[in-house]
Amino acid sequence: MGVPPISDATLPIQAAEPARLSEDALAVAIGLGVFALALMSLFGADALGWVATTTVWTDPTVALTTASKAYADLDGLGALVLTYLALTAVLSAAAYALGDDVRTFAIRFTVVFAIAYGAWFLGSWAYLAAVTPADQAKFGVSWSLKLTNEGGYIVALIAGLVIANVFPTFAEWMKSAIRPELYIKIAIVILGAFIAVTMAGKLTLASSLMLRGLAAIVEAYLIYWPVVYLIARKGFGFSREWSAPLASGVSICGVAAAIATGGAIRARPQVPVLVSSLVVVFAVVEVLILPVIAQTFMSHEPLVAAAWMGLAVKTDGAAVAAGGITQSLIQAKAAAEGIDYQPGWMLSVTATVKVFIDVFIGVWAFILAYIWTNHVNPRPGAPKAKLAEIWERFPKFILGFVATFLIALALALGTDAGTSGKLATAIGEANIWRVIFFVLTFFSIGVLSDFRRLWQDGLGKLAAVYLVSLFGFVIWVGFVISWLFFAGIKPPLAS
Template sequence: MAEERRIDWSSLWKKEDWWAFWLGMLLFVLCLATAYGADIMGWVVKSSTWVDVSKAMGPTSKNFAYLGPIGSFVVSWLVLLILTTIGAVAMGWKGGKFAAAFTVIFILTWICWVIGHNAYIAATDPAKAGVPWSLRMTGEAGYIFALILGLIIGNFFKGFANWLKEAAKPEWFIKTAIVLLGAVVGIKAPTIPPEILYNYLFRGLCAIVEAYLIYWALVYWVARRYFGFSREWAAPLASGISICGVSAAIATGGAIRARPVVPVMVASLVIVFAVVELLFLPFLAATFLQHQPLVAGAWMGLAVKTDGAATASGEVVEALILGWNPEYEPLKGWILNAAVTTKIFIDIFIGVWAFILAVVWVYWIERRPGEKVEKVEIWYRFPKFVIGYFLTFVIVAWLTSAAINAYAASLGVSVSELTTEQFKAAYAPFSAAVNEMNSLRRIFFALTFFSIGVISDFSVLRKEGLGRLALVYFVCLFGFIIWIGLAISYLFFHDVHLLFLK
C-alpha cells in the first residue's frame, strides 16, 4: 500500500495559483481601506478617453491629484514591480530578469492601453468627446492593441520575446485580476433582487456541467476513434480542448502520469488556438448576439480556452455591446461576469475531474496493485484564485448590503423604497474603493493581453509531431465545441438580461 501523501505547505508561497490569491487579496484589502477613510491606493493610474494626450491618464482618486499623470504612472509601476518581483522570487524565478522584463512589459502595455482610449477609437458619444466620429470601441480597444503588439513581438522579434517571457505570465496576471473582479461584481449584487442573482449563478453552473460532459467525451472519442491517439495523448488533449486549456492539460497529464512532453505539446496548441479565437470570436459574438448580451458573454466562457483569453474575450464583448447599445449600461460588468462565471465553474471542476481520471487510470487502465489515489489530490488541483474571487465578491456584497440597510434605516424607509440616487449615496464609500480595484484589474487585464501575444508563437504548429494534434484541435474546436457552447449559452442565458433591465 502506497504511503499517504502529506500536504506540501510550500505550495502556499511557491505556486503561481496561490500567488494570484495572495496578490489579489492584498490589493483588495488595501483598496477596501478607502471605504473607511484611509485612501491608501488612490494613486493607481487610470486612463480616460482623450483628445489631448496630456489628459489621457491620471490617479484614480482626486486625493492623489498632486501626483499628476506621470507621477501616478511611476508609483503604479513601482508598487506593482515590487509586489510581483517578490512573488517571482518566492516562486523560484530569477528576480532581476523578471523585474527588467516586467518594466518593459508594463511600459509597452500602458502605451497600448492609452492609445486605445483615444476618442476616435473609444468614444461612445463622439459629439460629447469633441470628435466628429468614433469607432465606439470604448477604452478596452487598448486590450486589442496590446495583444497585437505582443503577437508582433512574439512572432517576429523572437529574441526580444524570449527575454520578455521572464515576466510575461498571463495566467498569473489574469488570475490576480479575477480575484479583484469579484469585488467589482460584488458591489452590484445588493442592488440586484436575490431571485435574479441566484437564477444567474444557477444557469452558469448548469451550463458548465452540460458543456463539460459533452465536450470532453466527444473530443476523447474523436481523438481515439478517428485519429488513432493513445489514451496518454487523448485524455490531455480532450481536457485541453474542452476544459480550461493549459491548466486542464497539465492537470490531466499529471493525473494519468503521462510523459511530460504530452501536456506541454497540448498546452502549446491551447495557447495558439486561444489567440486565434480571441482575434475573431468576440467580434462575431458582439455582432450577432448584441441583443442577447449574456448569451454572448457566456459563449466566451464556454468556447475560448485559457482563463486569460476567455476573460479577455468577455471584456471585449462587453465593451463592444455596451458601446453599440447604451441602453444596456445596467449590464456593465455582468456580460463579462457571464464569461468569468462559466469559466470559473470549469476551473473548479478541474480538481474533481483530475481526481476522477487518476482513479480510473490507477484502478482500471494501469491497474497497479496496491496503489491508491488520495482525496487530497482534489485540493492540489483546485484553482486557488477562485477562492479569492468568491471571497472578494462575498465580502464586498455583504459590506455594501449592510451599508444600504443602515442607510435605509436612517431614513426610516425599507431598502425597496430607496431611489437609485439613494442607493448610490448609501454605498458611495465602497464604490470609491472598488473603483481603485477596478483600475488595478484593468492594468492586470492589459498585461494579460500583451503577455498572451508575447508567448504565442504560431510557428509552433510547424514543429514535428504537432500536425495531427493541431488537426484534432481544429476539427473539434471549430467543428462542434464553439457551436455547442453557443447552443448551451443560448439555452441557459436567453433573455436573462431582461431581468436586469426591469
C-alpha cells in the same frame, strides 16, 4: 493516435532556483493583498486611488489619470511611475520566492511593463475603443473598431506576437519577466470581487434569472466539454494532456479555465499557455462578429442575445465587451423603432451568465483532478489516489477567487446604499490592477508564441480543433440554450 502531441520544445520552460513558494500561493497572496488594500476605503483610507489608469482618448496628454480624485494633485505620468514602482517591488519579491534572480527580473520587467502598458494606452485610443455613436460623437471620431478600452489586450497580444516572431532574440532576453500564469492567476483572484459587486448591483435581475443562469453551467460543463474533448481526442488525435485544457478553454471560460484545467491535470506549463493564446485570438474574432449577428437577427429578443454573449464568447473581458457592444447595437436599433429599453439589463445578463460559469471553474478543476488522479494518471502502485493528492493537484488560486467573490458579495448585500457606493468605488480601483495584470498576461502570451516553432509543433492542428468546435458547435448550441431560457423576456422600458 494519428497526430502526435505537441512537443516539449513548443515553449521554453524557464530555468530557476528551487521555488520557495508556488505561483498559486503567490497569486492568492498578491490578489488578496490588493483586495484588502481596496477595502481600506471603507474605513476612510484610500490606499489604491493613486494607481494609474487610461481612459478612452483622442488627446494623449489627458489620457492618463489616477483612479481616485483624491489623488488629483498627482498627474497621470507621476501615477504611472508610482504604479510601475509598486508593481515592480511586489513582483520582484514574487520572483525571489519563485527562485528567480531579482535584479535580472526587475530590469527585464521594466521593459515588459513599458510595452504592455503602452499597449493598453494605445488600445484606449478612441478609434479603437469608442463603442457607441454617442462615444464617437463625444471624441469627435467618425468611425471606431468598438473594442472598448480592453482593446489594449488585443494590442498587447499583437505587440508580443511581433516581438516573438520578428525579434526572437529580444523575446528570449525578456523571458525571465514573462510569467503569464502568475499574472493571470493574480488577475483572477481580484476578478472575484469585481464580479460580486457587479452581481450585487443588479440583484433583482440576478435573482429573477438565477435558474436560467444555472443552465449555463449544465450547458458549458456537461455538454460543451465532453463534445470538444472527443473532437480533440478522436477527431484530431491529441493526447489527453492537450485535449482537456483545450476542451476547457473552448467550452468554459477561456484563459482561466484552460489554466485551471492544466493545473488540475498537471499538464506541462506550455499546454495552457498555448491554448490561452488561441482563446484570446478567437475571442477577438467573436467580439467583432457575434454582436453584429445578434443585432441583425435577435434585436427583438435582447436578453437572448445578451445571454448568448455570455455563453459563446470566451474570457471574461471579451464576453463583457461583447455584451456591452450588443447592448449598444440592439438599443440603437430598438430606439429607431420607437422602443426605449432601460439601459444596463442586457449587459447584466451577460455578466450574470458569466458569473455562474466562473464560480464553477474551481469545482470543475477539482472534478478533473479527481479523475486524473484516480483513473488517467495514477501514481505507480497506487491506482486510487488519496484525498490529499487530489487537493495537491487542485489549483489553489481558484480559492482566492472564491474568497474575494464571497467577501465582496457579503459586504455589498449587508451594507447601506452609501457604504455600497464606497465598496463599488474601492473594488473599481482594485479592478484597475486586474486590468494591468490582464494586459501583462496577453503580452506575455504573445511573446511566448513564436509561430514558426508553434506551427512546426502543431499549432495549426490546435487551431483546427478550436475552429471546428467553436464555430461548428459551441456558439450555436449556446444560442439554442439562450433561446430556451431567455426567449420572451424583455428589459423594462425606460420611463
